[in-house]
Amino acid sequence: MNQLQQSALLNAASRFPIPAGAKFSYGTSGFRADASLLESTLFRVGILAALRSFQTRSVIGLMITASHNQISDNGVKLADPSGGMLTQSWEPFADTLANASDPHSLLQLLGDFIKKENIILEGAPAGEVLLGRDTRPSGETLLEAAKQGITSLMGTTASDMGILTTPQLHWMVRAKNKGIEATELNYYNQMLTSFRCLLDYIPHGDSSKNVSDKLIVDGADGVGGEKLENLKTRLGYLTIDVRNCGEGVLNEGVGADYVQKEKMVPRNLGHADAGMRCASLDGDADRLVYFYVISNSNKIDLVDGDKILSLFALFLKEQLCLLNGPEDGKTNNSYKASLGVVQTAYANGASTDYLKQMGLEVVMTPTGVKHLHEKAADYDIGIYFEANGHGTVLFSDAFLSWLEIKNQELSSTSKDSDQHKAALRLLAVSVLINQAVGDALSGLFLVEAILKHMGWSIHKWNELYQDLPSRQLKVKVVDRTAVITANAETKVVSPTGIQEAIDAETDKYPKGRCFIRPSGTEDVVRVYAEASNQEAADDLAKSVVRLVEQYLGFGRS
Numbered sequence: 001m002n003q004l005q006q007s008a009l010l011n012a013a014s015r016f017p018i019p020a021g022a023k024f025s026y027g028t029s030g031f032r033a034d035a036s037l038l039e040s041t042l043f044r045v046g047i048l049a050a051l052r053s054f055q056t057r058s059v060i061g062l063m064i065t066a067s068h069n070q071i072s073d074n075g076v077k078l079a080d081p082s083g084g085m086l087t088q089s090w091e092p093f094a095d096t097l098a099n100a101s102d103p104h105s106l107l108q109l110l111g112d113f114i115k116k117e118n119i120i121l122e123g124a125p126a127g128e129v130l131l132g133r134d135t136r137p138s139g140e141t142l143l144e145a146a147k148q149g150i151t152s153l154m155g156t157t158a159s160d161m162g163i164l165t166t167p168q169l170h171w172m173v174r175a176k177n178k179g180i181e182a183t184e185l186n187y188y189n190q191m192l193t194s195f196r197c198l199l200d201y202i203p204h205g206d207s208s209k210n211v212s213d214k215l216i217v218d219g220a221d222g223v224g225g226e227k228l229e230n231l232k233t234r235l236g237y238l239t240i241d242v243r244n245c246g247e248g249v250l251n252e253g254v255g256a257d258y259v260q261k262e263k264m265v266p267r268n269l270g271h272a273d274a275g276m277r278c279a280s281l282d283g284d285a286d287r288l289v290y291f292y293v294i295s296n297s298n299k300i301d302l303v304d305g306d307k308i309l310s311l312f313a314l315f316l317k318e319q320l321c322l323l324n325g326p327e328d329g330k331t332n333n334s335y336k337a338s339l340g341v342v343q344t345a346y347a348n349g350a351s352t353d354y355l356k357q358m359g360l361e362v363v364m365t366p367t368g369v370k371h372l373h374e375k376a377a378d379y380d381i382g383i384y385f386e387a388n389g390h391g392t393v394l395f396s397d398a399f400l401s402w403l404e405i406k407n408q409e410l411s412s413t414s415k416d417s418d419q420h421k422a423a424l425r426l427l428a429v430s431v432l433i434n435q436a437v438g439d440a441l442s443g444l445f446l447v448e449a450i451l452k453h454m455g456w457s458i459h460k461w462n463e464l465y466q467d468l469p470s471r472q473l474k475v476k477v478v479d480r481t482a483v484i485t486a487n488a489e490t491k492v493v494s495p496t497g498i499q500e501a502i503d504a505e506t507d508k509y510p511k512g513r514c515f516i517r518p519s520g521t522e523d524v525v526r527v528y529a530e531a532s533n534q535e536a537a538d539d540l541a542k543s544v545v546r547l548v549e550q551y552l553g554f555g556r557s
Ligand SMILES: CC(=O)N[C@H]1[C@@H](OP(=O)(O)O)O[C@H](CO)[C@@H](O)[C@@H]1O
Pocket: 028, 029, 067, 346, 367, 368, 369, 386, 388, 390, 518, 519, 520, 521, 522, 526
């Protein structure tokens, strides 16, 4: 770093002092805290994004959001050149940078890191960071801090893409680095053209008429609902009634997290909607769950991320079978595409059993889409979902290149055959579903197209398998980092003895399954329990909460 650069950084950093006593951590999905604490973090993450852009010679994304958390919170996460999450190898540096006590130590840390990572600043091509933010009012100030961080590294441009869903920003980063037009309009065009293509190839028959043309979407009073509202005129047969579209408080009694965790009817939906197909987005529209309101009740039947995954898996497996044709394996031009699904320990046990019964390979990873995404990329078609509704379908480049050629061949030899339609559907899915990160909007259109294809109501879809009753609780402890887990977070290795105690408790319940892990986004230890009936799942979760308190000590609330 030259002298000029150093003094520019010192000067800018002095305008963003770190709040006294604050401690920041990149966590499961970026930094999150009360928005009033985050200006220094945004400034520093801006510098980090610029550095990453220099190192990779690519465009990087910086998204300002606290997702499903309360409106007074905010946060920031980075998108790598592929459009995926920031490489995990940079997370420890992100932590150190965010916690540097003053401008001089910040400069020192930066200098050391630039040397260690061999990042060339002088004479390098200009870096670029795309910025997006959700609808939180604090986003504007934080955006300014991030811009100052980005541009304090000379030769970097900060391009403000405006208010976006998180997956839109990730999509734009990926598109821009691939040389595709990275505008919001292009995002919608790709999504809706491929959606209509899937509808065009729906098998003939009457069953699709069984599917209601109306979908109610709870927009969590966030950005996703607003974006959907603007698309309403372009959806053909589908009529979307968007509720909670920004008139109420973000995420308060609404949204995918609320619906999934509380299993309660969100605000502005009620008895009149009983039985209808409904979906909920979270605050930054990277999570999607479906549900229907139970008649005469304020409860819902949840169709969660596991069921979305199962629906996608079923459809994609069917298309692969059609594509291979009746002589599967005998023709030498058939490509044996690998299909795999990725879940976490929070996946309902019944979903994992169902997927395995379908003959699918199921892999488990720790919580956080960065882990699931990485594993899904090992397959030609890798489907990943967290139970809370965050997930997508990844297609390998090798498979897509083969599929393009196969499609051309089929369009001249057997146009409109089952095989040809299957190729077209798979290609359409690969364009429709966000390849960068889980995306509630593109996920929603894929669900809608598949339900129409299958001729299934939401009730029929929900009957794929029956969820095992489960309960999720959280416990405040003295130090949640004392909990160290292994085996995709299903076993605790430290503190010693607690795992044996959890196992002994779990053994008392038929079909019991229980695990604990420290949250990466909140200062709590999470407890998840499953059993053959709800009362048993509740009891198991409660007794394990007591064990956690016993072994780890009560925390301050
Ligand atoms: C049980 C649960 O839902 N955990 C969520 C939550 O992570 P925690 O590390 O559990 O706080 O937020 C993450 C980011 O949104 C999401 O990826 C993850 O699935």
